[in-house]
Amino acid sequence: MSRYQSMFERCKKENTIAFIPFVMLCDPDLETSLEIIKCLVEAGADALELGIPFSDPVADGPVIQQAAIRALENKATPSRCFELLAKVRLLYPEIPIGLLLYSNLVYRRGIDTFYEECKKVGVDSVLIADVPLRETNFFDSVAAKNDIEPVHILPPLPSEQTLMKVSQSSKGYTYVLGRAGVTGADVAAKMPSEETMQQLKDYNAAPAVMGFGISKPEQVTAAKQHGFKGAISGSAVVRIIEQGLDDKRKMLSELSGFIGAMKAAT
Known part of the structure; x- marks a missing residue:
């Protein structure tokens, strides 16, 4: 049983859903990043979604873009990110770890080498944000060779063909967008139709997890009531880091409180 399967089974027994925070690796620096990740886990995160800093993060809004810039300015590299992941x-040992990143980072390292390194450091899933669904088969095949679960995004108002393809190819979980556009906490997520949720079940999709626009506990509760098995929050988490750069102790305390409240809402 994969780490994701174990997590979702545990959540089912506890009558909760998974809460998954996103942060950028090496933001604001390697040492602080490790402290932040430890804080997230110890405050109640069920899994981690982690980014590797990239200079042109086209799917991200300004908060996460700034996180990437901070990390890059502090000498973040993919090699240092892999060291941190290890x-x-x-x-x-048991928490699921997913990467959300961009294709240039994979190509630059070499696709086979990238996934081999992911396996070596214990990554469970990889979501490549800027690869169109029609072009994912090769990435997915290399991921499978290395026991990495590919995760794909289901956009709002998907076509039947898109819904079927995502259901068939996304393995660790199914990343369901709460809204169109880039990441950000300023515009709230909207629930997909009941028909879409039923189609995911009919196609035997991996557990549906809502992302984009999740920033408040009541949104997590709403996601659970709508049938989601998890909720991802990124910009709201990263904003706490951004606002606490001058006071690490306060920042970690506020992160702990936020994660605790979001998990309690599950």
Whole structure:
């Protein structure tokens, strides 16, 4: 059983859904990033979604863009991110770890080498934000060779063909967008139609997790009531980091409180 399967089974027994925070690796620097990730896990995160800093994050809004810039300015590299991932896996052997990143980072390292490194450091899933669904088969095949679960995004108002393809190819979980556009906490998520949720079940899709626009506990509760098995929050988490750069202790305290409240809402 994969780490994701184990997590979703545990949540089902506890009558909760998974809460999954996103942060950028090495933001604002490698040492602080590890402290932040430890804080997230110890405050109640069920899984982690982590970004590798990139200079042109086209799917991200300004908050996460700034996180990437901070990390890059502090000498973040993919190699340092993999070193950090190895440390996180050593500390937390059971928590699912997913990467959300951009294709240039994969190509630059070499597709086979990238997925081999993911396996080596204990990554569970990879979502490549800027690869169109019609072009994912090769990435998915290399991921499968390395026991990495590919995750794909289901956009709002998907066509039947898109819904079927995402259901068939997304393995760790199904990333369902709460709204169109880029990441950000300023515009709230909207629930997909009941028909879409039923079609995901009919196609035996991996557990549906809502992302984009999740920033408040009541939105997590609404996601659960709508049938989602998890909720991802990124910009709201990263904004706490951004606002606490001058006071690390306060920042970690506020992160802990936010994660605790979001998990309680599950």
